[in-house]
Amino acid sequence: MSALDELLEEDEPSASSTPEGRSACPFRVFFKDARNMFKMDELxxxxxxxxxxxxxxxxxxxxxxxxxxxxxxxxxxxxxAAVGVSIAVFNQVSRIAIFPLVSVTTSFVAEEDAASKMAAEELESIDYEEPFSENSEMKELVPHSDPSKTMYRSSVSSDISTNMEKIEHERKHIPSVSSALVIGGILGLLQALFLIFGAIPILNFMGVKSDSPMLTPACQYLTLRSLGAPAVLLSLATQGVFRGLKDTKTPLYATVAGDATNIILDPIFIFVFNLGVSGAAIAHVISQYLIAVILLWRLLRQVDVLPPSMKDLQLGRFLKNGFLLLARVVAATFCVTLAASMAARQGSIPMAAFQICLQVWLASSLLADGLAVAGQAILANAFTRRDLRKATAAAARVLQWGMVLGLVLCALLGVGLQFASNLFTKDASVLQLIHIGVPFVALTQPINALAFVFDGINFGASDFAYSAYSMASPCGHC
Incomplete structure (x- = not known):
């Protein structure tokens, strides 16, 4: 049973107590409080x-x-086409590490942050004035107008206020942050070494043989871009932390700054310095390190990233849940990598068209991942606080918004990509193949949107096992 089924059973036990009610759960959620779907309430x-x-x-x-x-x-x-193959390889290897790391980090940080806030709220709720209440015994011992009593109470109250201010302004201690950064740094280095030393064999496996004109530029791009793998893993682990803290603005500012740098440097390195695909890779690596530096700088101001001892690191917890999602990631990205390999074997023209369609598909599909991030952070916080009503309402709302977003993207891409494809290439053969692929890019958007949001709900409930089994096995939802 998924986390969504459990939420609906808690919310409406009578409706889901029968087999018929339980089977209707996945559909009933789309109509739960549907009249409030677009109401801009607190949720x-x-x-x-x-x-x-x-x-x-x-x-x-x-x-x-x-x-x-x-x-x-x-x-x-x-x-x-060469860059398309290299990006497919880089993304496949990256997502095997990134997706479990970021998803697990967001949930764990949200849970620990909620728990620390609950502890702080309990501390604030303590009635510090109670020891000085004017009961009969105190009236006998200390006169009501005794100035010493007033001074003592004022001193204690001042100390409490000072301590509370220190708690509010000091950096948070969240063990999951340290664990995420350690794992992210190690995985980034391993990915860089794997891709740099295995570039040619991997490209050969992808269908770019030694006699292919794509081999040299593909190898150059993949090798250079792999130098940015440590920055990519660290920055995404840090983004997972900020998402868990419900701060998605800081990652946005850092990402925009880095990507703007990439866009500015691209024409300079590619055309002015005449570096070609190598220039594009160098610009991308610089942008990734800039993003990582900005995020780490901001994180160090909010969170104490150095654990008091090695025992505080939660490496076992991360690895256990990360491995559960590993099978899911491999299953999810295998199809894309296989498709890239098949396109590369067809030649440079089909591969070029595939690369354009894939990048458009990824950019549009990831819009729904924003809803998934919101659902994950809110649900993880609500579960920690045992607020199941809010968790149920949030799950229903993000699913409803995801369905609407998917339909809107389907309509926009179905019409817009027919005309926008000229921005990417002027080659008539490539354009013809892109137009054939447009319906597939557009019609999969509603499915993608719901898939992303369902993942966010399960991750918010720390139900990583169900997410992994449901993707890797056709019977996983039973």
Whole structure:
């Protein structure tokens, strides 16, 4: 049973106590409080404040990749196809590490932050004036107008206020943050070494053989871009932390700054310095390190990232849940990587068209991931506080918004991509293949949106096992 089924059973036990009620759960949630779907109440405001910046941050990198694609497309279809294969390889390896790390980090940080806030609230609720209440014994011992009593009470009250101010301004101690950064840094280094030393064999496996004109530019791009893998893993782990703290604006600002730098440097390195695909890779690496530096700088001001001891690190907890999601990530990205490999084997023209369609598909699909981030953060916080009513309402609302978003994206891409494809290439053969792929890019948007949001709900409930089994096995939802 998924986290969503459990939420609905808690909310409406009588309706889901029968087999018929339980089977209707996945559909009933879309109509729960549907009349309030677009009402900007407190819940909608909280979702929007998290989801909108998160969606912009998530789509900023694919948009930057689209700009890369547009610049590289001006060089030629061979270079565009070569970069497409390299990006597919880089993304496949990255997501195996990134997706479990970010998803687990967001949930754990949200839970620990909620728990620390609950502890602080309990501390504030203590009645510090009670020892000085004027009961009969105190009246006998201390006169009502005794100045010493007044001074003592004033001193204690002042000390309490000072301590509370220190608590509010001091950096938070969240063990999951340290664990995420350690794991992110190690995985980033391993990914860089794997891709740099295995670039040619991996590209050969992807269908780019030694006699292919795509091999040299693909190898150059993949090797150089792999140098940015540590920055990518660290920055995304840090983004997971900020999402758990319900702060999606900081990752947005950092990502926009980095991607703007990438867009500015692209034409300079590609055309002015005449570096071609190598220039595009160098610009991308610089932007990734800039994003990582900004995020770490902001994080150090809010959270104490150095654990008091190694025992405070939660590496076992991270690895256990991360491995559960590993099978899910492999299953989810295998199809994309296989499709890229098949396109590469068809030649540079099909691969160039596939690269453009894939980048558009990713950029649009990730808009729904902003809703997933909001659902995950709110649900994790609500579960920690045992507020099941809010968790149920948030799950229903993000699913409803996800369904509407998917339909809107379907309509926009179905019409817009027919005309926008000329921005990426002028090659008539590539454009013809892109127009064939437009219906597939557009019609999958509603499915993608709901899939992302369902993931966010399960992750918010720390139900990583169900998410993994449901993706890896056709019977996982039973």
């Amino acid at each position: 909608a405001s909280e979702i929007a404040q998290i989801a909108f910046p998160a969606a912009l941050a998530l789509t900023a990198d694919p948009i930057a990749s689209l700009v890369d694609t547009a610049f590289i497309g001006q060089i030629g279809p061979v270079e565009l």
